[in-house]
Amino acid sequence: MIQTIDLRGLKPSRAELLDLIPRSLTDVSAATAIASELIDDVRRRGAAALIDQATRLDGVRPDRVRLDVATVSAAVRGLRPDVRDALEEAIDRVRAASRAQLPTPTVTRLGPGAEVIQRWSPVRRVGLYVPGGKAVYPSSVVMNVVPAQIAGVSSIALASPPQREFGGSVHPTILGAAGLLGIDEVYAMGGAGAIGAFAWGVAELGLDPVQVITGPGNVYVAAAKRLVRGQVGIDSEAGPTEILVIADATADAFLVASDLLSQAEHDELAAAVLVTDSPELAARVRAELERLAPLTAHRARVDTALRGQQSAVVLVDDLPAAAAFSNVYGPEHLEIQTAEPDAVLDLIESAGAIFLGENSPVSLGDYLAGSNHVLPTGGQARFTPGLGAYTFLRPQQVIRYDREALRAVEAGIVALATAEDLPAHAAAVTARFSER
Structure with a gap:
């Protein structure tokens, strides 16, 4: 066997x-050509392309791509009690573990009046992908949404493929999980087209471009994430x-x-x-x-x-x-x-x-x-982590020197700038101490 x-x-x-x-x-690269065509189609034709792709690839023509708040709220009410209890328990546990991933801002003082501040800034908007296919994954809603919320992301959009059994809507259990977490911007769209829609936005749907896309999917989703990297950040090519x-x-x-x-x-x-x-x-x-x-x-x-x-x-x-x-x-x-x-x-x-x-x-x-179950596959764990609150944070260094602290390093800056033949670099420092 x-x-x-x-x-x-x-x-x-x-x-x-x-x-x-x-x-x-x-081989993700083998799916690149098809994924590229689907993304370009969405960039050109917007919602019409997403509906056509759903008809062709998911076997259903959704009435609407962006679901209304009432639909999400109804899905929450329709959750089986045992499933709702389990989701709420999962949310609490992932929240606790994700909070432990938040780094602490630090200040490094290099001398009187000289400091470098390490801060962590959340991205403002993210797109979270929850796959359809062979199973239903409300747990992936939890794993994507919770660390983004813990990181402080203020705008979260969620996409999942339209389902034939539900008239082209997102699976109600996925919708219910999203609603439990307060997510009401949900799109019935899947595959590479959904990734393209997140990356470049679809104005007629009110879908603004995102900064980071996370979540697992099939080989076409992985190929699409590879293609949009640079336009947006991604977690990994799961x-x-x-x-x-x-x-x-x-x-x-x-x-x-x-x-x-x-x-x-x-x-x-x-x-x-x-x-x-x-x-x-x-x-x-x-x-x-x-x-x-x-x-x-x-x-x-x-x-x-x-x-x-x-x-x-x-x-x-x-x-x-x-x-x-x-x-x-x-x-x-x-x-x-x-x-x-x-x-x-x-x-x-x-x-x-x-x-x-x-x-x-x-x-x-x-x-x-x-713990989070959105994890790197295909050997990527050798160089990239799984999804966490840190996925949605950008480390930034803030430099603050007063006049005397700058004067203390003036000679060193001038020496290095001269060695690199960048005299304007040196002048930007010496100008602060010269007569005007």
Whole structure:
């Protein structure tokens, strides 16, 4: 069912490990041309283009792209009580964890009258994308909206694809989650066109351009985010989900298999990877996967994901080798199920979110851990973080020197400006101390 990659006895370099990592053939650049056409269409034709794209790509022609406040309010009232309770609990937990991400302004005093102030300024307006497709993601509404609100963003727009089952409107559970958070600027638009609409605005809809776009989506959404970067900021080019589990002989094979399946049910391209130094555990996990996969509701999707080249059981010599493999992989979700998970954690450099111990499954982070589940995929965790309050903040340095503090560094500035053959730089300082 799932391939085995045996690295025992090998000492691959970092470059060699990159070649050995199981990845899908998903290539964001392959979707760039189509995404570019969809974005350009929206820039030219605005709402008409969004409606035409919905008709062609989502199979429904929405009556309106921007939903009214009454529709959002009705969706809140229509939430099932248990779903509403769970969403409110998730909101409280993500708020608490997001507040911890807010940096503290600091002042560095470099001498009398000389100071540099580090401040953090929120962007004013953001566009948050919540995918449709194979599932409904009200949890992604929470994960996108809450950190933006905690950061102090004052204007938030939300987009999600129109749904055939609901007459071209956004799924009511997504609308209900938005309403619980006080978001009433909601658009029934999806895919690359929605990203383009956020980036450049659609005047006839009252949709002003945003400064930052966040949220996961399909390969066309990822390609669109790559294309608009520079016009706006983005979080990352989120693609198919990933789970990598580092486990040793003490791990429970049933739990490991259950966690691998939890991510495999997302998408046929989802990656499920076990890295272990125990051949016996590997065999038990493979047996559990074969037993459990046919019992899942989305068995065909799960089977395709597990058989794909992006999923594997990786055998290594020891846990440091497992950590080295994981660091090169840079997983979206990393679980550590070992006798001493904290010892393995000390070896980890790159991961979107890390789940320690057998009672911290990825599903916890998806909903109620308090952490954010909008995370980098495709190895991007090696260089970029998951979504957080910091995503919506811009660090700014404020410089304040008085006359005597400037005089104290005048000679140094003149020396450096002269060395760089920029005499006007020097003159801008000396002018403050010369006769006029």
